[in-house]
Amino acid sequence: DTEVTQTPKHLVMGMTNKKSLKCEQHMGHRAMYWYKQKAKKPPELMFVYSYEKLSINESVPSRFSPECPNSSLLNLHLHALQPEDSALYLCASSQESGTLSVWQYFGPGTRLTVT
Amino acid sequence: RKEVEQDPGPFNVPEGATVAFNCTYSNSASQSFFWYRQDCRKEPKLLMSVYSSGNEDGRFTAQLNRASQYISLLIRDSKLSDSATYLCVVNELTGGGNKLTFGTGTQLKVEL
Numbered sequence: 001d002t003e004v005t006q007t008p009k010h011l012v013m014g015m016t017n018k019k020s021l022k023c024e025q026h027m028g029h030r031a032m033y034w035y036k037q038k039a040k041k042p043p044e045l046m047f048v049y050s051y052e053k054l055s056i057n058e059s060v061p062s063r064f065s066p067e068c069p070n071s072s073l074l075n076l077h078l079h080a081l082q083p084e085d086s087a088l089y090l091c092a093s094s095q096e097s098g099t100l101s102v103w104q105y106f107g108p109g110t111r112l113t114v115t
Numbered sequence: 116r117k118e119v120e121q122d123p124g125p126f127n128v129p130e131g132a133t134v135a136f137n138c139t140y141s142n143s144a145s146q147s148f149f150w151y152r153q154d155c156r157k158e159p160k161l162l163m164s165v166y167s168s169g170n171e172d173g174r175f176t177a178q179l180n181r182a183s184q185y186i187s188l189l190i191r192d193s194k195l196s197d198s199a200t201y202l203c204v205v206n207e208l209t210g211g212g213n214k215l216t217f218g219t220g221t222q223l224k225v226e227l
Contacts, residue, residue, distance in 0.1 A: 031212065042119075042202055042217035043159060055211035090158055097212030100147040104215065106158035 003027050004107035006091050012113045015081060021110045023074040023091030031097035032074040033104065034066060035090040043090055049074060050097035081114045088112070118142055119218035121203055127224045132193050136221045138186040138203030145205040145216075148179055150188050152199040153220065159202055162188075193225045 004025045013019050023032065031050050035043035048056035049068040063085075065077040074091055088111050092104040119140045128134050140148075148165040163170065165177040165186055176189040186203055203218035 033215075042219055045214060045216070048212050048214070050212045056209070056214060058214075094213070098208060099213070100206070100208070101164065102147065102206055102213040102215065103149075103161055103164075106160065108158050 004091055004093055004105050006089075006107035006110050008110055009108065010111045010113075012115060013078065013081065014115055015083070017081075018077070018079045020078065021076040021089055021091075021112075023076075023107055024072055025093040025105070025107075026072060027093065027095075027105065028071075029093035029095050029105075030071060031094045031102075032068065033092040033094075034064075034074070034076055035092065035106075037088040037090055037109070039087075047076075048097060055097060078112075081112075083114050086113045117219060118216050119203055119205055121201075121218040121221045123219055123221060125222040125224050127226060128193055129226055130193060130195060132225075133189065133191045134193055134223060135190075136188045136201055136203075136223075138188075138218050140184050140186070140203075140205045140216075140218075142205065142207060142216070143184065144207050145184075146208050147206040148186050149204040149206070149215075150175075150177055150186075151202040151204055151217070153202055154199045159217075162201070190223075193223075195225050195227070198223055198225045 034046040037043040047066045067075040088109045090109045091107040150162040151159040153159040174191045178187045200220040
């Protein structure tokens with residue numbers, strides 16, 4: 001079973017809504033990641049947090065706003081999304097960031113639909 | 116050109132067959148490599164790391180050729196439960212940390 005949990009599992013939101021995706025891990029990992037995966041495509045990296053600080057932002061539009069309140073939690077705040085933002089949003093964690101042996105553990109994802 | 120390329124398949128093989136997947140990557144700054152598997156509508160799960168010397172984990176063997184920027188995965192004695200999409204992943208260490216790039220994935224279907 002995955003040790004990375006994500007809520008909600010499914011989310012439908014309108015283009016004017018504000019919502020948040022949540023991710024939690026209790027493995028003591030110090031690096032956490034957000035990915036976006038469209039149907040039949042590979043996951044694409046969005047953000048990396050290392051020791052609760054944002055270390056990589058892959059030029060993600062500002063309508064996606066990440067937050068890492070503590071070492072176990074990662075949020076993704078959503079505002080004014082577009083229908084093309086509909087996708088599976090995956091959270092992952094790894095023991096550290098900046099190492100060669102970066103074994104990432106993924107959560108089950110939040111399937112987001114923007115109407 | 117995609118950064119990490121794989122034959123999308125599907126590869127349809129009978130149970131017990133041996134099947135091989137290939138992957139090429141374009142970023143010569145990539146420093147470590149992995150295979151993940153992803154079942155339909157599930158999250159990716161780490162299968163194994165890939166080392167230059169080649170490494171084996173049960174029925175799975177992975178190889179890396181840095182000079183050719185080529186990675187492979189061999190599955191022996193295929194099981195029905197091996198049916199999944201196999202993702203080749205390359206890791207680049209940057210100032211901000213790890214940037215993992217996933218390949219397009221190869222779909223495997225093992226049949227009776």
